[in-house]
Amino acid sequence: MIRKRVVLLLLVVLSAAFAVSCRSRAREVVVYLSIDQVFTEPILRDFERQSGVKVRAVFDTEETKSTGVLNRVVAEAASPQADVFWSGDPVRPMLLVKRGLVRPYVSPNAAAIPPAFKAADGSWTGGAARARLLLVNKNRVKPGELPRSVRDLADPRWKGQTAIANPLFGTTTMHVAALADAWGDDALKDFLRQLKANGCRIASSNGEVKRLVAAGEVAFGLADTDDAAEALHDGAPIAVVYPDQDGMGTLIMPTAVVPLAGPNPEEARRLVDFLVSAQAEQKLVDAASHIPLRPDVKPPAGGKRASEIKTMQVDYARIAGTMERLQPWLREWVGV
């Protein structure tokens, strides 16, 4: 009796395995994403409905945001699996360009995107962007005392009352690299040492920074536009400050659609066309409170256009190099 059951079970398992391995691979595209699943999955479903092409996705986790799937693309270089990388920023894709894993494509739908937010050769095309913001708890900071610059994170006046996310992962990596390019490596390292001395808390992610500020555990912290929108949506006592508007400007990070050398080039181009379209950008702007880059996309309620903000002047390719160079020092600074 038991033997019969075991044989039956084996048959079921093997049939399921066979069914999976024989699954049709016709008209499908594989996309790796480092943008939150909660915002992007509905957009991918729209593409499936409109094109009839099946999308198979790999999403990143919050803690390894932007680098987990990026490294998977690198690890799979011997036999590429992904057709498109939809990145939360345009810097990390440079590492893929450097390794020859990108198959450039200039989408006709990208014509309306400003040149500063796309590569001329089509190796990446920017979309709805995020800004790096200071989230301030209004119960802990009076209106007249709002911080105005990222340097305020290291101000002794706020000792033990500030937070940033782990700079090894996520948008904070790119931000510290951009600061290094703007100030120089030594000034950036001094700043980070001052942060530590000032008791700045190192959160696991921007989402955690948002939670710390919203709960009033810290007075203010550095996070992204979407974190701010979410906190405001939840009714948190938050004020939003675009830092350094009277100085170097606020760092803006467009999302980036990167065509890869994957096994489905035709479907990949169709997906790229869709993701850089006004329709997809509008949906991402609405869902994640991003900043629109295209003139034909409306900002979210209470939000701004990129053109309304004094933005930091950055060279994304240069930031990519700085980011790699800083990693050993940053690991030491973080303590891992």
Place this chain on the structure above:
Amino acid sequence: MAAGMGWGLALRRREEPLLLVAAGAALAALALLPLVSLAGQLATREALLGASRALSAPRTWALFMSSVGLAAAVTIASLVVGLPLGVLLGRTDIPFRRAALWLHTFPLFLPPFLLALGWFHLLGRGGLAGSAPGARLLFSPVGVVLILALALTPVVTSLVVVGLQAVDPSLEEAALLVAGPRRTSVRILLPLIRPAVALAALVVFSLAFSELGVPMFLRVGVYPAMVFSRLGGVDYAPGEAFALALPLFMVAVALLVVERRAAGRRSFAVLGPRSREVPALRIGRWRPAAIVFAAAAALVPLLPLASLAIRALRGGGFSKLPQWMGTSAWNSLLDAFLAGTLILALAVVIGHAAARRRRGGVGLDALAVLAFVTPATVLGVGLVATWNRPSLQAVYGTSAIVALALAARYGAVGLRTAAVSFSQGSEHHEEAAAIGGARFLRRLGRILVPIHARGLAAAWLLAVVFCLRDLETAVLLYPAGQEPLTVRIFTLEANGPEPVVAALACVQVAMTAAVLAVGSALLFRRKT
């Protein structure tokens, strides 16, 4: 013709070692080849320099020692609670002890990060019983130790309970003639089950030491996170990650040596049914306190699950499940069933060899344990390097790669369970069949598997449940669009709607409970 017959005869005579070689080769391909492949990435001078720099940095060893301390604290806490609880639930007369054992053990089969998420909804800022001191405690090394101890204590409790069943009743009865229940438990029963305790300590320490999800969620730095930072950070350096994993391998070997020393030759023969039933120990005036202790041990681990359910219910998370769950639950089950079946196939051969102390059997058991304690991220990247080739897309591009990865990581679970089962049976049946001319495959099919069907089914079930709870292995290499439920919960946890994430966590709990319930019902069906 005669030469052909000679070869056939020789092959039949060597069936057992040949089968062991085949199973060993499969295990090595799954667990060793990926590590060798990663070690190969250290072949350049630059990589070697980077690795030696990383290994000689003081902070590397500071973090390593801190992780050892953390895992030791979890192990001690688990032993302190699990040993008396195991005796109480296994041998005394307190009421509802079987139900209490089931409830207490259940969280072991859930991903620890899911329990951390539950505790966060309970004690974190804005939690059901949230407070600033509670949140501070949760997001600290103490919080990590408490959550992991609560998650892993059932390993000790259940192994003690099962170990006690294997104690010769006459020894216990003799002790009770001259001593009370407490003295009998402490002086006679616990020393007799030392091998089971050693095994429990090994498993708890290994799981606590290699845990990544809970410390990362609670923002506590641990050594596996350092290894992970070489794979998840910008400057991807798998060779360096392998070098940083070397101290972990040393810990694994040290643990194995300690366990073997503690268990002696009884490593695998420590668990099993007792030859006859004996009356439960009566604990007299300690009974009320014991009941409170057992009730707390049964109910406290369920608090985070309740908080997840409440969070999901309050936010309408369950109604949004169809929108967010996709095929992830089915993917989880398929991956786990495939991996469990593969593990069982290996466990029948290797577990038997280990239980019978065949040459190579114990070494393969050690290899399986090594893979079990290797950081999942290191093993995962090694598997990508080994299997992601154009000719192997039928494996790498499908659920098969997840099943292989899970089999590599959790092979030890099934192998050890099968070895325990085989070691309970007498060798005489096999010897008699061998003398009668039955070759090994026949003995396996006609005698060993039928006799040990229940033990082997338990090995399969345990392996399946451990694969179901996995996050860290699958997250690195699941095929696009086929993520298991644990991965979907983890990726949606990033800014996803909290009630939906909580509802998905509840689905994971329900799915695990269903697999355990059905499996256990089938396992124990013939007993009643």
